Amino acid sequence: MVKKKTEKKSTNQILVELFMTQVGAITNVIDEQGEKIFVTDNLLNTDEIKDYSLEFMELLVNVLHAGEKINRRGMEYKALRRFFTEFSNQIQVRGGTLDEFIRYTQFLQKVFLEGLEHDAKLTFEESRSVLLLVAGIFNDISLDVFNVYLEEKERTIQAQQDELKQTSTPITEIWDGVLTLPIIGTLDSSRTVAVMENLLSRIEQDRARVVVMDITGVVAIDSQVSHHLIQMMRAICLMGARAILTGIRPEIARALTSLNINLGDVVTRSTLSEGLKEAFIYLGVETCTVEEKARQK
Amino acid sequence: MLTGMHLTAIGDNNMLLEPTDALDPSSPDDYVAELMEVLQKEEAQTLMYDLNQVPLIDQVYYNWLIRLNNLCRLANVELVIVNIRTTAAFSLAMSLKTAPPFKCSLDVDSARHGITASLQD
Structure with missing residues (x-):
């Protein structure tokens, strides 16, 4: 009696076969869902979604073909992750949110897992290994996407802080040789x-x-703040x-006196306008109204 | 001629001191007596110290300026620091514990016109 020799398929092979038999259906479903998520919000157009779907399929097949097991350090796997990083970057640049992209990647995962249900030949063990493989790939992708969003968020916060620093201390030349620096x-x-x-x-x-x-x-x-003020002076x-230091409010004056801080011989005036007058006196500039000037003549 | 500096009379009893790379601020004694002699001979009223070529003022250099200021007071001369670089002003302001005793001016021309600033006024 001749024993029929059955070769055990690797998880990658199972997934590739599943993929090949259902490629048309999978592509259509992915395109459809991509349109629902991204086109309605004007983040991508239909052609772009098709291109992205196609590229994703190609990269995934490359990963599965690269060996019997997925090599997470391999070029193919890195290319797949890079694809999602760039994809999520583009979505973010166009005003998309992390939620939308995560929803999309979860949907991709779901499509593959639903494909397993239609394949009755698969044993429990095989289904389990495919499930783990798909979950592992998409977990990595989700992590990458999350990191991209986090980095972008940090960059945005840093840029906003820098801008706030610049705009909160605008230095303006309000007269020839006179600068004002309002500190807020x-x-x-x-x-x-x-x-x-x-x-x-x-x-x-x-x-x-x-x-x-x-x-x-x-x-x-x-x-500390008063020390910094003195350093600036x-x-x-x-x-x-x-x-010339202006705008010392009563609360600030009380704080300065209670801290026993001596501003030394710093010239102080109550308001910015008084400070400006003092600057004019120092510069020898005299200001008067048109009527006053006419009267002087 | 004094070593380590160029000292020029620029009119109206003003003298301009431009330090050279040869100046050693850690040895003020090498310059004080000779400098006093020149200031008195020229009947100087103001000594303008040009810091344009000095990128940074550390504690040693600051001590030299204080020593020079003391000398000027003895000679009844007003010391005015001119052309300080932004980097030097910044580092000096951050490290100073008390207000500098000398006057400062944006440049020689401003100093000649008496446009000076000081926290000791």
Whole structure:
């Protein structure tokens, strides 16, 4: 009696066969779902979805053909992951969210698993191994996509923080040789460094003779903030410009006195407008209304 | 001629001091006496110290400036620091514990017109 020799198929082979027999149906379902998720939100057009589906299929087949087992360090697997990274990047650039992309990848996973149900020849063991393989691949993809979103989010937050730093301390030349620096919020070390660098460069560039620092927008002051203020005043003086501190609100004044901080010989004025007047006096500039000028004549 | 610096009378009893690379700020004693002699001879009223070629002012250099300021006070001369670089002003402001005793001016021209700044006014 001759025993029929049956070759045990690898999980990759099972998946490739499943894929080959149902490629048409799988592609159609993926396209359809892709349109539902991405086209309705104008993230991708139909042609792009078809291209992406096709590329995904090719890359997946390459991964499955690369060996009996999936080599997670292999070029084919890396290419598949890179494809999803770039795909998710594009979705994000066009205003898509992580939810949409994860929904899409979960759907892809579901399509493959549903394909298993239609294949009655598969044993429990084979179904289980295919399930594990597919879940493993899509877990990696989900992790990659999540990391891409996280990195992009961090980049956005950093960019916003940088922009906030720039816009929260606008240095403006309001008169020839007079710069104003309204400080809003709080002054920590990193912000002080950034503001001082900008301010000193502007003094040099604009040949400024007076800098009016307005702290009306400073919410609270502690010894560190006041120390930073003094450092800024000194830096301004070292550049040869005169520093005028304005907008010291009663709460700030109380904090400064309770902290026993001596601003030394810093010129202070109550408001920005008073500070500007002081700057004009220092520069020898006299301002008057048209009527006043006419009367003088 | 003084070593380590160029000292030029620029009119109106103003003198301009431009330090060269040969200046050793850690040895102020090498310059003080000779400098005093020149200031008195020229009847200087203001000494403008040009920091344009000095990228960074460390504690040694700052001590030299303080020493020079003390000398100027003895000679009844006003020391005005001019042309300080932004990098030097920044690092010095960050490290100073008290306000500098000398006056500062953006450039020689401003200093000549008496446009100076000081926290000691």
